[in-house]
Amino acid sequence: MSRNPEEPVYNRIEEARTALGLSRQDLADKAGVHYQTIGYLEREEYSPSLVLALRIAKSLNQEVSQLFSLNPFKKGK
Amino acid sequence: MSRNPEEPVYNRIEEARTALGLSRQDLADKAGVHYQTIGYLEREEYSPSLVLALRIAKSLNQEVSQLFSLNPFKKGK
DNA sequence: ATGCTATGTAGCATTAATGCAACATAATGA
DNA sequence: TCATTATGTTGCATTAATGCTACATAGCAT
Numbered sequence: 230m231s232r233n234p235e236e237p238v239y240n241r242i243e244e245a246r247t248a249l250g251l252s253r254q255d256l257a258d259k260a261g262v263h264y265q266t267i268g269y270l271e272r273e274e275y276s277p278s279l280v281l282a283l284r285i286a287k288s289l290n291q292e293v294s295q296l297f298s299l300n301p302f303k304k305g306k
Numbered sequence: 307m308s309r310n311p312e313e314p315v316y317n318r319i320e321e322a323r324t325a326l327g328l329s330r331q332d333l334a335d336k337a338g339v340h341y342q343t344i345g346y347l348e349r350e351e352y353s354p355s356l357v358l359a360l361r362i363a364k365s366l367n368q369e370v371s372q373l374f375s376l377n378p379f380k381k382g383k
Numbered sequence: 384a385t386g387c388t389a390t391g392t393a394g395c396a397t398t399a400a401t402g403c404a405a406c407a408t409a410a411t412g413a
Numbered sequence: 414t415c416a417t418t419a420t421g422t423t424g425c426a427t428t429a430a431t432g433c434t435a436c437a438t439a440g441c442a443t
Contacts, residue, residue, distance in 0.1 A: 262432085265431090268391070272391085275429065276357055278400085280353055292369070293370040294371070297356055339402085340403070345420070353399090355399095355401085
């Protein structure tokens with residue numbers, strides 16, 4: 230969280246986004262955020278708010294737990 | 307999100323917490339946050355970061371989607 | 384060559400999330 | 414009665430998340 234910056238959140242946004250053939254701008258539009266915010270998240274420069282995570286999950290037709298995790302994702306799905 | 311304050315997140319933290327017989331302090335300890343932060347969340351005065359949501363879900367043995375939603379929860383489960 | 388799209392980087396401003404302290408109240412139990 | 418526990422309320426300080434602007438690069442199509 231904000232007060233525990235050494236606690237990252239891993240995500241599969243880019244994987245899920247490209248699987249749907251969406252650009253960052255496309256996803257940003259769907260989620261209602263700036264396109265660069267998607268970039269920051271994909272590069273894991275910071276972790277999203279819960280609201281944004283829920284919106285992104287919805288935009289990508291995924292469960293939050295499928296897209297975001299406190300532990301690194303295993304390779305290849 | 308931060309930039310969309312008119313977009314609340316609904317949650318069932320209190321419901322799930324009391325079902326486990328935990329006080330707010332207990333849950334706060336498990337999730338590693340201040341006990342008043344749990345209070346703010348239960349009263350839906352603000353929505354948590356994704357990291358905190360994931361930690362709370364883990365502490366309560368629930369899926370994020372079972373605890374948090376962009377839409378109001380129906381009554382009784 | 385020119386333009387367009389997608390992406391990365393950097394910087395700045397704003398605001399929400401969180402920590403923390405102090406105080407109040409109600410319930411419970413010794 | 415007194416102490417403890419759980420909860421609510423207010424206020425203040427800090428920082429991360431987000432928006433936004435500008436610029437750079439690479440690829441692709443015309």
